[in-house]
Amino acid sequence: MGKLMIVNGSPRAVKSNSKNYIEILKKNINKDIEEYNAISKKIDLFISKLNSCSDLLLVFPLYADGLPVTLMRFLKELENAKLTQKIKVHVLINCGFVEPEQNNVAVEMIKLFCKKNHFDFGSVLRIASGEAILKTPFAFIAKWNIKKLCKSIEKEKQVNIKCTMPISKKTFIKASTNYWIKYGQKNNITKEQMDTMKIEDI
């Protein structure tokens, strides 16, 4: 079994939640790894490294119900690359809302990418409340699921799993409201200012 290439498809790469999920993953996987940030645009270097790997894990956020543009650009480059071996693609997607199912369409897009370009499709982990979960007492749930994803990649046993914070939607909304109010406060912006109905002053 070859190495695992981990691609961070978030435009926030170094400061992303995806990055935090990758850090947990790295602690739990018994496989040599390579890493790449899709925003770095060093595709030739990436391809040469990918050619020493058997598995590719795409880690990215849900953007407007689909793939972030940063990842789409990367996938287009990957389509044109000359690969010397068959590679299996796995997905670790996270979204801001509380329902993991909101990620499903984006996963379908990656499956279509694999079909179109003759990649094998492997395992999927869909994390919801992905902006918050690691900063809460429920971080262990995300960690536990990432471990499961690691096992499935190592053992070549396909899984399609999901997780979120085990709280009601009402509680989630309350907690997220407080989170955003605090976020604004750090920038000296009040809740009322954040609540503006105006878009570009109109």
Add this chain to the structure above:
Amino acid sequence: MNLLMSDISLNITLKDDNKYVDLSKLKIANCVGCFGCWTKTPGKCVIRDDATKVYPLIAHSQKIIYVSRLYLGSYDITMKTMLERAIPTQKAFIRLHNGETHHYQRNVLEKDAVIIAYGDISEKEQKIFKKLVERNANNMCFKDWKIYFVKEQDVEKTVIAEVNKWEN
């Protein structure tokens, strides 16, 4: 007002206060996920490029027509870049909407959407795109939508037929 927004140049003139946005002529960087439009300058993107002229038009339209090539069952990069940059039209705050968590909208009109997706689009890809538009409807205030899948050479006549419906 109504808005026609496309990722290719169309030979078309609109009447009244209807607007045509040709994304292929604009300079629009991709969203970097900084949340400045929610927490620093609410309602305004901190990247001051052409997108800042477009998302208010999206928000204030009652009818929209989007014209886009597809990639993997998604809007291709040009259109998707603009749609990602439109999040200043939403607030950071979350509500229940159609049984799911979604953001509150700012001053965004509910709208009828027509989406003209062009290219060589497989059945599988159509199916994914339909699901995407259905999901987008929750976040983009679509009350109704219609999707056309057409070949590139048929884009213009499909657009003209749809624009004519605005004027009747």
